[in-house]
């Protein structure tokens with residue numbers, strides 16, 4: 677049996693695998709570490725939150741095929757785990773019911789979420805969070821200079837995803853790096869995108885996702901000021917917390933034994949959340965029910 681090498685995820689703010697052309701830009705400057713307040717006590721392992729982008733058949737293997745996603749979700753279910761939206765995961769953890777839940781996130785809001793990922797999530801009784809950009813609805817991944825063009829969800833598509841019981845979060849307005857953004861851009865990417873998604877779906881998004889995984893203290897404060905209850909990063913290091921949640925990239929090469937290793941290594945590679953709390957602005961996600 678051939679064994680694929682395990683790619684160790686780099687400890688940077690943008691640890692996407694090399695050659696992952698759909699994903700974002702080159703690594704950005706490391707964030708300025710923020711001191712963790714002494715009053716905040718580490719509590720438990722960081723939640724395991726998986727990071728996907730596009731789900732499609734792809735000769736370049738830079739996306740996860742529907743067949744691979746199907747096997748990855750089956751792998752979770754076979755181990756008594758269930759993928760849920762991040763909002764549901766955090767609420768369940770805050771209520772002491774998070775055991776067995778894994779966060780599933782899909783960045784950028786590719787149109788294939790609706791056609792390819794959603795049926796598989798339903799088959800395995802999972803939910804997920806889809807981070808979209810209202811300023812690019814119906815467009816494509818134009819921010820990526822190298823990757824093949826992939827269509828993004830239209831406004832109707834975003835509504836359909838929300839109506840299907842998935843969580844919609846903001847990935848900014850236009851996929852801007854917040855660590856290099858001026859003040860006006862910061863507000864536009866965080867607060868304006870949240871207002872537009874509220875208008876679009878009828879519900880204020882609870883979650884934000886930093887484009888390129890790039891986060892610093894200024895970006896965290898902008899996200900907090902815009903009213904989000906949580907935010908996803910990739911490897912936020914000292915900034916780790918409810919507004920900078922670590923995630924693990926899951927790719928086409930992640931077969932069962934690699935998933936097993938990533939799960940085992942996650943608490944070693946990522947810091948625990950400094951404190952457990954529940955998002956504050958929206959009502960409970962119905963997907964939080966039925967925890968294992």
Ligand SMILES: [Zn+2]
Nearest residue numbers: 783784887888
């Ligand atoms: Zn992105």
